[in-house]
Amino acid sequence: MQGSWREALLDLLFPGSHFCYFCAKNTAGQKIKGVCGECGGKILSLERTLASCRRCGYFAPVSPCPNCLEWEDSLKRVITVVPYEGAYREMIQSLKYQGKHDLAIPLGMLMAEKVRTAGLVKTVDIIIPVPLHPLREKERGYNQSLWLAETIGRRLKLPLQTDALIRRSYLKTQTGLGKNERVANMAQAFCVIGEEKILNKNILLVDDIITTGATLLACAGVLRQKGAREINGVTWAAGSKKNLSEPEGNRGKTENYASKLR
Ligand SMILES: [Zn+2]
Numbered sequence: 001m002q003g004s005w006r007e008a009l010l011d012l013l014f015p016g017s018h019f020c021y022f023c024a025k026n027t028a029g030q031k032i033k034g035v036c037g038e039c040g041g042k043i044l045s046l047e048r049t050l051a052s053c054r055r056c057g058y059f060a061p062v063s064p065c066p067n068c069l070e071w072e073d074s075l076k077r078v079i080t081v082v083p084y085e086g087a088y089r090e091m092i093q094s095l096k097y098q099g100k101h102d103l104a105i106p107l108g109m110l111m112a113e114k115v116r117t118a119g120l121v122k123t124v125d126i127i128i129p130v131p132l133h134p135l136r137e138k139e140r141g142y143n144q145s146l147w148l149a150e151t152i153g154r155r156l157k158l159p160l161q162t163d164a165l166i167r168r169s170y171l172k173t174q175t176g177l178g179k180n181e182r183v184a185n186m187a188q189a190f191c192v193i194g195e196e197k198i199l200n201k202n203i204l205l206v207d208d209i210i211t212t213g214a215t216l217l218a219c220a221g222v223l224r225q226k227g228a229r230e231i232n233g234v235t236w237a238a239g240s241k242k243n244l245s246e247p248e249g250n251r252g253k254t255e256n257y258a259s260k261l262r
């Protein structure tokens, strides 16, 4: 809550001003709107202090990683920036549920930097944001993954493809479902319209968070089936204590790290 209050207060006091969403420092004149150099640097070097899985980006220092052990080959790798904890969670929730479009810039920029340092830019042909069902998007008024993808595309100079991958079923919320139920629920949720748009393309999928990976796996599965070549993904945050078991030691570490940035 602290983060949300601070943002609300800063917005009220200085509408349209430049401040770091992570530490509230003034960022006027800095390269990235919404995040200061210090916080950006700390976030991008998180992987040096917190072990994360090379394949699914989940912050789990155990091997084999419990999250992607049974993943299909269609999804090659998912890059993640932060654990879904504390201030990091509040930010993506503000973007997703309160429509705070401004946040798509710092979060998307940091996602783009992670994709760049992972060496993926040269191999990607098109970026595809994970679509919402048209009714859900109408109800919400926006697709937060599209906002993130727009920032990433601009930053990495890669084109967006937004009308090939379609969400066809209006699913109820996945919250509360078990891992297997999520995968089964998701498997039929997406389809491709206009296969030539993705044929032989290397695709970067963009989503806000990854929990079990069911959504990205479902997208990658249908894209590969329709002729796409290699599918990677990027999300802002990874993991959810509710759905994934996390060793106590690591949990404390991530909580502490997030709280330091508040
Ligand atoms: Zn800062």
Ligand SMILES: [Zn+2]
Pocket (backbone or CB within 6 Å): 053, 054, 055, 056, 057, 058, 065, 066, 067, 068, 069
């Ligand atoms: Zn993994």
